[in-house]
Amino acid sequence: MMVHFLLRRAAFGLLTLWLISLAVFILFYVATPGDPALMFAGEYATADQVALVRARLGLDQPLHVQYLTYLGGLLRFDFGMSFVNQEEVLSAILRRLPATASLAFGSILIWLLVAIPAGVFSARRAGTAADRLVTTAALAGMSFPTFVVGTLLFYVLFFMLTNAGYPIFPSGGYKPISRDALEWLRHMILPWMTLAVVGTGTYTRIARGSLLETLNQDYVRSARAKGISEGCVMYHHALPPSLTPVVTLIGLDLGGLLGGTIITERIWGINGVGSLAVQAVENGDLPMIMGTVLFAAVFIVVANLCVDIVQALRDPRVRLG
Structure with missing residues (x-):
């Protein structure tokens, strides 16, 4: 009985995390007005820099491919790279x-x-x-x-x-x-x-x-x-x-x-x-x-x-x- 309870709670927790990851992806990649690549690169980025960020983030791919790539990175504990100080996001969080x-x-x-x-x-x-x-x-x-x-x-x-x-x-x-x-x-x-x-x-x-x-x-x-x-x-x-x-x-x-x-x-x-x-x-x-x-x-x-x-x-x- 205890094992079944733990499995149910763990499954519910994983489902919650997946829904949160989906919501974060939609919020920052889909629902945000403007070009996401430009937002990630910064207001004063050049066209070449924006194109580089777009290719780096896979924003030139179909939306479902973008999400699967994003989710795969999360499963590998890859939260991305800060565009301000070029530090891995997870490393910065763990340091704090x-x-x-x-x-x-x-x-x-x-x-x-x-x-x-x-x-x-x-x-x-x-x-x-x-x-x-x-x-x-x-x-x-x-x-x-x-x-x-x-x-x-x-x-x-x-x-x-x-x-x-x-x-x-x-x-x-x-x-x-x-x-x-x-x-x-x-x-x-x-x-x-x-x-x-x-x-x-x-x-x-x-x-x-x-x-x-x-x-x-x-x-x-x-x-x-x-x-x-x-x-x-x-x-x-x-x-x-x-x-x-x-x-x-x-x-x-x-x-x-x-x-x-x-x-x-x-x-x-x-x-x-x-x-x-x-x-x-x-x-x-x-x-x-x-x-x-x-x-x-x-x-x-x-x-x-x-x-x-x-x-x-x-x-x-x-x-x-």
Whole structure:
């Protein structure tokens, strides 16, 4: 049963990626007004350069041949060549990936470590002043845009502390963990907090709502009626099934973050995948734009596949569904 479930989910993921590749091809090769070769070559390219790009990309071939060539390149992990710096698109993305991965995994870890205990604390005290305080704080965190949180953190924890003679945090940038783990941590704390403020608020409300719903289930009432301790009821019977929507949301958020945390990377000067995508748009580098879009799609599909596997292992009903 588990093998069949995994095969179905993998097939669905491959179908999704194929549809995305088709949509990207149509968007940039077919639906875009004007000559695609001229767009790839640049506004100031000569006629010979445009002809060379057209032949190089196979734009002089029938449309179905162009797509099959494009799809074949993707299957060989060939995302094309940047026309701005003549670098392979995949190499450029992989070079920027460690920064984005550090930002994504660190921020998710922080908001899970804060949000789940906060949600449990709030649900156990539903209707009390403590519950209202937690839910208000969560709502406030959700209400702040990321760029506002990042700007406030930059001003308070970098600018003001540095002017006061306490340069604890750097102004931005990224230091690889392989070179200096302590400097990597110093450079990542504020970007992590920028994302964690919004994420913590969202996950706290989801964890609280799901746990409250689970606590009203009949099997939880039966466990309490049997005299089982409240701690055992909460953490053994109620909490594990209530985390199902949280785990599902992690897959969506992780895929999106790995695809590129554009705003946070720009605020803190982190040269990640998100910054690469913005630069590609600014430079009109269509191969790089297409590559980052497809790369983000792959991460989202893979992250959701991993979530489906985890959910299936946690709950057999998922496999049957």
